[in-house]
Amino acid sequence: MILHMIPGEKASFRSADKEADVGMMSLAASGYKSAQRQIVDRLLNRVRSTALYLAGGHHDAEDYAQMAIIEILKSAGSYRGESTLESWAQKITVRTVMRQIKKRRWRGQFMVVSEEYEGTTDDSAEMELSRRRALQRVALLFGDLKPGVRAVMTMKLVHGYSISEIAQMLDTNEHNVRYRLRVGRQKLRRRLKNDPVLREWIGEERQ
Amino acid sequence: MTRREGNCDRVHELWGAQASGAVLSEEDRRLVEEHLEQCADCRVEAGILEEMAFDGTSGPAPELDDLSRRRWIDDVMDMVPSQDSRTEKVSQRRTLRIPSYAAAAVIAFLVVSAILWSAWPSFVALSSGEEAIDYVAPKKLAGTILLSSGDVRVGGEVLGLGSPLEQGSRISMAGGHAVMELADGISVFMDEGAQVEIRELDQTLVDLFVESGRMLVQVDPDHDGPPLLVSTGDGSISVTGTVFSVAVVDGRTGVRVYRGSVKLKNGTGPARPVRLGEEAVLGREGVTHFSKDGESAVSSMLRTLEILTSREGIALEIDSVPVGAAVLVDGVELGITPVRASVRAGYRRLDIKKEGFESVRELLELGVERKLTRVFELGDLPRVEVASSVTSETVRQKASGSKSVSTLSSANSATPAEMIARAQVFRMERNWAAAVKAYGDLINAHPSSAQARAALVSMGNIQLENLKKPRAAMRAFNAYLARFGKGTLAREASFGRANALRALGKSSQERAALEAFLRDYPDSILAQRVKTRLGEI
Numbered sequence: 001m002i003l004h005m006i007p008g009e010k011a012s013f014r015s016a017d018k019e020a021d022v023g024m025m026s027l028a029a030s031g032y033k034s035a036q037r038q039i040v041d042r043l044l045n046r047v048r049s050t051a052l053y054l055a056g057g058h059h060d061a062e063d064y065a066q067m068a069i070i071e072i073l074k075s076a077g078s079y080r081g082e083s084t085l086e087s088w089a090q091k092i093t094v095r096t097v098m099r100q101i102k103k104r105r106w107r108g109q110f111m112v113v114s115e116e117y118e119g120t121t122d123d124s125a126e127m128e129l130s131r132r133r134a135l136q137r138v139a140l141l142f143g144d145l146k147p148g149v150r151a152v153m154t155m156k157l158v159h160g161y162s163i164s165e166i167a168q169m170l171d172t173n174e175h176n177v178r179y180r181l182r183v184g185r186q187k188l189r190r191r192l193k194n195d196p197v198l199r200e201w202i203g204e205e206r207q
Numbered sequence: 208m209t210r211r212e213g214n215c216d217r218v219h220e221l222w223g224a225q226a227s228g229a230v231l232s233e234e235d236r237r238l239v240e241e242h243l244e245q246c247a248d249c250r251v252e253a254g255i256l257e258e259m260a261f262d263g264t265s266g267p268a269p270e271l272d273d274l275s276r277r278r279w280i281d282d283v284m285d286m287v288p289s290q291d292s293r294t295e296k297v298s299q300r301r302t303l304r305i306p307s308y309a310a311a312a313v314i315a316f317l318v319v320s321a322i323l324w325s326a327w328p329s330f331v332a333l334s335s336g337e338e339a340i341d342y343v344a345p346k347k348l349a350g351t352i353l354l355s356s357g358d359v360r361v362g363g364e365v366l367g368l369g370s371p372l373e374q375g376s377r378i379s380m381a382g383g384h385a386v387m388e389l390a391d392g393i394s395v396f397m398d399e400g401a402q403v404e405i406r407e408l409d410q411t412l413v414d415l416f417v418e419s420g421r422m423l424v425q426v427d428p429d430h431d432g433p434p435l436l437v438s439t440g441d442g443s444i445s446v447t448g449t450v451f452s453v454a455v456v457d458g459r460t461g462v463r464v465y466r467g468s469v470k471l472k473n474g475t476g477p478a479r480p481v482r483l484g485e486e487a488v489l490g491r492e493g494v495t496h497f498s499k500d501g502e503s504a505v506s507s508m509l510r511t512l513e514i515l516t517s518r519e520g521i522a523l524e525i526d527s528v529p530v531g532a533a534v535l536v537d538g539v540e541l542g543i544t545p546v547r548a549s550v551r552a553g554y555r556r557l558d559i560k561k562e563g564f565e566s567v568r569e570l571l572e573l574g575v576e577r578k579l580t581r582v583f584e585l586g587d588l589p590r591v592e593v594a595s596s597v598t599s600e601t602v603r604q605k606a607s608g609s610k611s612v613s614t615l616s617s618a619n620s621a622t623p624a625e626m627i628a629r630a631q632v633f634r635m636e637r638n639w640a641a642a643v644k645a646y647g648d649l650i651n652a653h654p655s656s657a658q659a660r661a662a663l664v665s666m667g668n669i670q671l672e673n674l675k676k677p678r679a680a681m682r683a684f685n686a687y688l689a690r691f692g693k694g695t696l697a698r699e700a701s702f703g704r705a706n707a708l709r710a711l712g713k714s715s716q717e718r719a720a721l722e723a724f725l726r727d728y729p730d731s732i733l734a735q736r737v738k739t740r741l742g743e744i
Contacts (some may be wrong), residue, residue: 033284036284037280037284040280040283041276041280044271044276044279045266046261046266049261049266049268051268052266052267052268057267061268065268066282066283066286070286070287073283074287103429128270129695130695131258132266132267132268132269133695134258135259135266136267138255138267139267157256157259157260158259158260159261178223182223185219185222185223188252189219189248189252192248192251192252192255193248193251194730196728196729196730197730197731198251198255199247199251202251202255202258
């Protein structure tokens with residue numbers, strides 16, 4: 001039963017201590033390696049996942065993620081604590097990755113899929129790998145969407161930002177965000193309807 | 208429109224409203240919940256969207272183990288200016304501001320003199336009726352050697368790290384391979400037997416003439432440096448940003464493009480493009496799509512290029528007694544000892560391997576010093592009897608607790624993760640027999656582990672494609688399907704099984720296996736290949 005899971009409902013992400021974050025970002029901006037390293041470590045998973053969705057599963061997503069992290073560190077001095085560090089970093093990530101995608105205009109050719117298990121030995125490792133593969137498949141489905149639609153879908157469905165936050169981050173209006181979200185959701189829905197792998201995976205997970 | 212479809216639309220509308228920030232009424236909420244109970248399509252969508260929501264730790268990106276994570280962060284940190292370098296730049300700027308008025312006057316005088324001096328010939332030429340030609344020679348560049356392994360020579364001299372590469376240099380791979388960086392963003396992996404000459408290396412052009420042999424070229428699409436032209440006796444290949452290989456063998460030049468595109472030109476004819484996944488022969492019409500053969504070698508070379516750097520790289524010099532041992536850094540084979548490489552700083556896993564000798568593994572912290580030299584004395588390997596392959600029978604025996612016929616090596620005490628890492632190292636080295644043995648050891652030692660499942664399929668693939676042992680491959684695939692028929696790799700195992708039957712010449716069984724595959728996985732990306740094959744038999 002998935003009764004309580006309604007899309008768009010889940011928007012929970014931890015709010016870090018902004019004051020401490022401003023201090024840390026200030027140190028990072030001054031070139032302190034330990035502060036920079038701490039920031040990279042904290043944002044790494046978020047930025048890599050965002051980049052993979054935005055790149056539509058393209059193998060260059062790791063490069064994009066690195067570029068985004070570098071941009072975040074270069075801009076560290078401009079963080080004022082007006083939003084969470086994660087939100088602020090998300091905005092830079094989306095802008096950096098979108099810029100790179102426009103620059104390269106390469107279609108997705110290879111997907112980075114971990115072929116074998118490298119983590120723990122229990123069943124949870126297998127479940128985690130299977131989940132990751134399913135999400136990679138979703139990221140590939142994103143590859144068929146326009147980059148702007150991908151960006152909105154990622155920020156809304158993956159990171160749970162509100163329409164107004166997304167509009168602000170992408171420098172566009174709320175109407176445009178809603179439109180892109182509607183178009184993206186329709187296309188994704190059609191794809192999911194005809195994807196036996198994801199259907200089966202969800203079925204297995206739910207039974 | 209059916210009633211259910213109508214409800215789907217209504218539910219999607221409500222989802223959309225909710226996604227836009229609206230709060231659903233109790234009635235609408237109940238409608239959504241009731242609809243989800245009845246509609247499988249919407250349940251799938253809701254389920255996927257639920258899984259997509261980022262929980263702060265895991266997403267679709269492949270998981271990084273501790274070492275990879277550290278390396279990832281190290282790579283980023285390398286590219287970010289440090290406090291020291293910033294301080295340095297500021298102090299440099301301050302130094303530049305120091306010149307006094309007297310110095311400024313001298314500079315002004317020199318500038319005026321220089322302008323008058325340079326303008327004089329033009330003035331003379333104009334007054335004599337000749338056309339003035341303003342030519343400034345482009346600045347010459349110097350290339351760098353990032354890796355050398357075995358007998359590699361520049362102009363007859365044995366090549367080492369830092370050997371000068373400039374316009375006119377001739378490089379010969381007598382018995383080894385090398386990686387050179389010709390300009391920022393242009394790297395060339397030269398394989399054994401390659402002979403090249405750098406015809407031009409300046410700000411305006413890098414022209415590399417390939418006399419013979421094979422090489423892989425990587426050009427960063429964002430590089431700021433000069434364009435690259437690769438020429439041979441048959442014509443030339445112009446490049447912007449791409450990855451491609453060139454092979455000059457028996458007087459013919461073949462080109463394969465792995466990323467981006469290149470343009471081929473020979474004689475006075477127009478340039479023709481060759482794009483990703485295509486190969487062409489210079490001087491001949493047409494392009495063809497190449498098969499996946501050799502792709503693992505290319506990805507291995509690309510991984511080698513990834514860990515090498517000219518910018519603040521650490522000079523790593525590895526030797527062994529006896530020589531000829533494979534040197535791997537983070538699982539990437541750099542070459543056979545002696546190896547000289549300029550490697551990115553950070554924590555690196557070094558492996559030294561030679562058949563018949565004990566392997567050595569060491570964790571290096573590169574960056575403390577600019578140069579690291581290691582000489583390893585390899586000990587003889589004690590003789591151990593091992594099984595050459597693992598059958599489903601041995602797997603079953605192990606699973607049921609009875610003693611396996613296989614005699615396991617020292618890997619017996621290793622964890623599944625360590626054992627699969629060991630097998631992967633052999634795979635990267637293209638040491639297929641050793642990889643199969645390592646997978647077999649893992650399956651015997653930890654038959655119920657998740658890694659053992661993956662190992663069965665990997666082992667089957669190697670036996671089929673690399674070792675050409677379809678029967679052994681069949682056993683591995685059958686073992687997987689029998690034990691984990693609905694596992695995550697069932698599709699790969701089913702497809703592998705059909706291919707094994709094909710290799711064994713069992714057409715009717717192959718047909719049945721292919722039909723079953725299509726029935727079970729109609730939307731698989733392999734489905735088209737399966738249909739084509741079914742049409743053939």
